[in-house]
Amino acid sequence: MAAAPSMAAAIAASLPAPSAAPTPAAPTHEAIPASMAKVIDLEADIPIACIQLDGMVVSKIIKHAREAQGPSAHGILLGLDLDGTLEVSNSFPLPHHGSDDDDKSAKGIARYQASMLRSLKEVRADDSIVGFYQAMSLGSFYNQNLVETQAIQQDKLRHGGVVLVHDISRTARGNAAFRAFRLTRAFLDAYKRNNFSTDSLISHRLTFSSILEEIPIKIRTNPLLGAFLENLTAPSSASSSDPSPAAGQESVALPPSFSVLDIGTSSVTKNLEQVIEAMDAYKTEEGNIAYNQRQIAREKAKADGYIAKRKEENAARVAQGLAPLPEEDVSRLFKIPPEPSRLESMLLLGRIDAYSKTLEETSSTGLVKMYAARGTTSV
Amino acid sequence: MPLALPSSAVHVQNAASGFLSTPGRAPTSVTVHPVALFSILDHYLRRTDAQERVIGTLLGTRTDTGEIEVRSSFAVLHSETAEQVAVDMEYHHAMYELHHKVNSKEVIVGWYSTGSNLNTYSALIQNFYSQETAPHQAIHLQLNTGTEEGQAAGVKAYVSSPVGVSPKPENCVFLPIPCKLQFKEAERSGLDLLLSTAKGNTDDFPATDLDILDRALATVSDMLDRVLAYVRSVLSGEVKGDAAVGRYLMNTFGASTEELEKGAFNTSLQDTLMVSYLANLVRSQAEVSSRLALTRAQ
Numbered sequence: 001m002a003a004a005p006s007m008a009a010a011i012a013a014s015l016p017a018p019s020a021a022p023t024p025a026a027p028t029h030e031a032i033p034a035s036m037a038k039v040i041d042l043e044a045d046i047p048i049a050c051i052q053l054d055g056m057v058v059s060k061i062i063k064h065a066r067e068a069q070g071p072s073a074h075g076i077l078l079g080l081d082l083d084g085t086l087e088v089s090n091s092f093p094l095p096h097h098g099s100d101d102d103d104k105s106a107k108g109i110a111r112y113q114a115s116m117l118r119s120l121k122e123v124r125a126d127d128s129i130v131g132f133y134q135a136m137s138l139g140s141f142y143n144q145n146l147v148e149t150q151a152i153q154q155d156k157l158r159h160g161g162v163v164l165v166h167d168i169s170r171t172a173r174g175n176a177a178f179r180a181f182r183l184t185r186a187f188l189d190a191y192k193r194n195n196f197s198t199d200s201l202i203s204h205r206l207t208f209s210s211i212l213e214e215i216p217i218k219i220r221t222n223p224l225l226g227a228f229l230e231n232l233t234a235p236s237s238a239s240s241s242d243p244s245p246a247a248g249q250e251s252v253a254l255p256p257s258f259s260v261l262d263i264g265t266s267s268v269t270k271n272l273e274q275v276i277e278a279m280d281a282y283k284t285e286e287g288n289i290a291y292n293q294r295q296i297a298r299e300k301a302k303a304d305g306y307i308a309k310r311k312e313e314n315a316a317r318v319a320q321g322l323a324p325l326p327e328e329d330v331s332r333l334f335k336i337p338p339e340p341s342r343l344e345s346m347l348l349l350g351r352i353d354a355y356s357k358t359l360e361e362t363s364s365t366g367l368v369k370m371y372a373a374r375g376t377t378s379v
Numbered sequence: 380m381p382l383a384l385p386s387s388a389v390h391v392q393n394a395a396s397g398f399l400s401t402p403g404r405a406p407t408s409v410t411v412h413p414v415a416l417f418s419i420l421d422h423y424l425r426r427t428d429a430q431e432r433v434i435g436t437l438l439g440t441r442t443d444t445g446e447i448e449v450r451s452s453f454a455v456l457h458s459e460t461a462e463q464v465a466v467d468m469e470y471h472h473a474m475y476e477l478h479h480k481v482n483s484k485e486v487i488v489g490w491y492s493t494g495s496n497l498n499t500y501s502a503l504i505q506n507f508y509s510q511e512t513a514p515h516q517a518i519h520l521q522l523n524t525g526t527e528e529g530q531a532a533g534v535k536a537y538v539s540s541p542v543g544v545s546p547k548p549e550n551c552v553f554l555p556i557p558c559k560l561q562f563k564e565a566e567r568s569g570l571d572l573l574l575s576t577a578k579g580n581t582d583d584f585p586a587t588d589l590d591i592l593d594r595a596l597a598t599v600s601d602m603l604d605r606v607l608a609y610v611r612s613v614l615s616g617e618v619k620g621d622a623a624v625g626r627y628l629m630n631t632f633g634a635s636t637e638e639l640e641k642g643a644f645n646t647s648l649q650d651t652l653m654v655s656y657l658a659n660l661v662r663s664q665a666e667v668s669s670r671l672a673l674t675r676a677q
Binding site: 064123170176199222233260261275359361374 | 412413414416417418420421422423424425426427450451454455456470473474477480481482524525526531532533560563564565566567568569570571572573574576577578587588589591592595596598599644647648651652654655657658659661662665666668669670672673674675
């Protein structure tokens, strides 16, 4: 019996020539049954339409994100894809690395990752990397690091890998927030050329909302986990016949929670601060770009002036019957700086947008909660 | 939050730490984080046909008062035959190293197994883990998956003490200690999400904040209805009123709302509307700005 992780590999190894019909009767794990022939793709031709997240992964990520305190929590997703659904069945956190001695820590992480994968394979867990996850707070996950990691992964992983972002602040407010993304084609193209100038942005039609495209997520709990959870929420003693409202709830392992009804607005202050911070950063970045552009314009004007002058001179010389001076290479005389990359400012705009979107959502639910509170007090 | 059916077992305080000459307090209670449970269940699902039960290592923290918090777990390879039991110690150590790199606060606190069978092999494995956790005592967590006929799912925790005139590793008494499920409030919503998917409604993900709020308000409304029905039945004399319940209700509904009535509501309303307006403004500005970046001065 093949373990789940090696199934794809086993299938890949045993796949006969494309024309050969799959063995129909008594399919062992080495042959592809006819019903499966359509959904198995070795070349990753079937695009991912949906991500299926296992319950264990959900809780693992939430725990890691909460303990790591902040957006530094990130890790690897393991699983496999089948007929357009990427099944994420396991995950493990990556150690947090400081910004210093990057090279050394990168090697350490690679070693850590390899031995973790080997170990997981030994206990028959899935061991193929399908993407990574990242914790965020207040809805903002656009940063250069994430985009770059994702772009690097693009070539290494089947389907280019996905990134799963988990919003800590929203989860604390009672809504476990997971979203999955992958880079869009247009962005990848621009990234590969390493060109984020205005022209490139225009030709790729890139704005912050078209860097990443979202993939829908489904949560799956395996039946065993479902049964176990059911057991935890069921009242353990048969006291349900008791009509008094206080009884019956006491002995449940998992009583209902109402953290979502918390009317406190402490997160709004933080959120507003984040918006302002992001806007300041954007302003600075805009300033840099404007400065660069002025520099370019100045150098260009100088070069143009030089050419015009040379042309005039030549025209004069020709009029006097002299041989014209050679047209020199202007680019060697004047260093025109390259056009500034607009990637950072684009990502900053994305961050501002995400923060204010969270702000908007918080205030809209806040309104509902306020009216609900007033409704109960006025009775 | 108890994890298993209440049992008649007495939780013996094994305060006599002289048994194993352990410094510090012996474990008095165990709290388990859901992640550890879910990992165990996943491991159980991935077992081979030959394996009757699976075992693994529990990681967590200890407090001075003898409480043990199990925060995560990982699977360990082992084999049991009629003659012998073998645990892959090398694997256990390698895996612990890896986990330690990410979360240095979590240390080995014990081991888990599935099923509800405590036998000689359990004692031997317990002996092995006691060496790992020395000088502290190792705990043993037993998770019954409830897949066998007539057994309810649940979790039990044990500590061991040697028995017999001359202590041998294969002889020990497993003393039950209380075991609870515990997690931070912030992680609660994740469990709620899993619960709702376990009950079959997979369509409403990702839910918006408003959806969730809606559900919570509906639950509150239901609870109010129940309370109302109860109070009415007491008033009409059908049911004899419970003084404790009455006190609770009094405390809950007698909360002061003076401040809200004194115009705090309107101020707060204005603030919230302002924030909402501001957020919308910022968003549209950001959108315009990103579009403007796509134009060229001609």
